[in-house]
Amino acid sequence: MTAPRVRLVTVTPGTDVTALCYQSAEPARATLVLAHGSGADQRHRVMVALARGVAGHGVDVVTFNFVYTEQRRRSPDRGPALEQAWSAVVDAIAADVPAPHRLVIGGKSMGGRIASMVLADPPASPAWARVSGLVLLGYPLHPPGKPEQLRTAHLSAIRVPILLVHGTRDAFGGREEIEPVFQALPTRVDCQFIDRGDHSFAVPKSTVLTEATVLASISERVANWILG
Numbered sequence: 771m772t773a774p775r776v777r778l779v780t781v782t783p784g785t786d787v788t789a790l791c792y793q794s795a796e797p798a799r800a801t802l803v804l805a806h807g808s809g810a811d812q813r814h815r816v817m818v819a820l821a822r823g824v825a826g827h828g829v830d831v832v833t834f835n836f837v838y839t840e841q842r843r844r845s846p847d848r849g850p851a852l853e854q855a856w857s858a859v860v861d862a863i864a865a866d867v868p869a870p871h872r873l874v875i876g877g878k879s880m881g882g883r884i885a886s887m888v889l890a891d892p893p894a895s896p897a898w899a900r901v902s903g904l905v906l907l908g909y910p911l912h913p914p915g916k917p918e919q920l921r922t923a924h925l926s927a928i929r930v931p932i933l934l935v936h937g938t939r940d941a942f943g944g945r946e947e948i949e950p951v952f953q954a955l956p957t958r959v960d961c962q963f964i965d966r967g968d969h970s971f972a973v974p975k976s977t978v979l980t981e982a983t984v985l986a987s988i989s990e991r992v993a994n995w996i997l998g
Contacts, residue, residue, distance in 0.1 A: 774791050774833075777789050777791060779858055779862045780858065781837055781858040786840075789832055789835075789863070790812055791830070791832050792824075792830065792832070794826070795825075798828055799829075800872035800873070801832065801871055801872070801874070802824055802832070802875070802905065803834070803873070804817070804831060804832070804877055804878070804905070805856065805877030805881025805882065806836070806877065807877070807878040807881055807908075808879060811835050811839040811840075812839075816878065816971075817833055820985055820989055823989025824989045824993045824996075827990055827994070828997060829992075834855070836851075836855050837851060849884070852880075856884055860875060860898060861893075861895060864896070865897070867900075872902050872996060872997075873897075873901050873902060874901070874902060874903035874905060875901055875905070876933075877905075879907070880910060883910055885904060886904060887924050890927035902931075903932070903995075903996060904931070904933070905935070906932060906934045907935050907971075908936055908940060908942070909934060909936060909942070909943070909948060910969075911948050912942060912943055914941040928957055930957065931960070932952065932955070932957060932958070933991075935988055936962075936964070936967075937963070937966070937967025937969060937973075938965055939966055939967065939968055940969045949961060962991050964984060972984075
């Protein structure tokens with residue numbers, strides 16, 4: 771696969787973030803905009819593997835940095851700033867996506883959580899009206915060891931279909947915690963649980979599964995869900 775195309779997106783006047791555009795080798799019918807988690811930027815190996823994997827199955831993929839990672843700061847910005855970045859990126863990318871194409875957003879951990887928060891109360895723009903699905907890759911249901919601090923209040927306001935991919939031993943919420951929450955939502959939710967996977971989908975060596983194998987399976991599932 772060729773190297774992704776690099777483009778800049780203006781979040782606020784004077785503040786740009788980098789987006790990487792992974793083009794499918796075959797004519798695509800959909801575009802997925804994917805955000806990174808709190809601890810690494812869009813060039814982390816898991817993000818790159820997922821983007822390339824999904825693009826390999828007929829879906830164009832765009833990843834991007836939040837402002838804090840673009841500026842090489844360690845601590846994530848506050849929610850409104852993260853949401854503002856999401857709004858700017860979707861507005862910019864949607865302008866390049868042909869109208870018949872499906873537009874789906876999502877992300878790894880925090881990136882997906884912020885996407886879900888924007889979708890719960892989306893901006894009044896034509897771009898956001900086109901978003902037709904949400905992909906959550908390891909949803910951080912609560913901070914590790916703090917199950918009482920649930921991040922669920924906004925979820926019932928989401929109206930687009932959701933694909934949740936989640937490790938069964940995720941410290942941010944195991945299967946027994948997260949499945950009832952998402953299955954109770956008023957929208958369609960499809961779940962794929964990675965057996966013994968952690969928050970980054972790593973599985974014990976005893977399973978004989980490699981990171982590449984697990985991420986390839988997830989990529990195929992995401993692409994098939996988007997195109998299905």
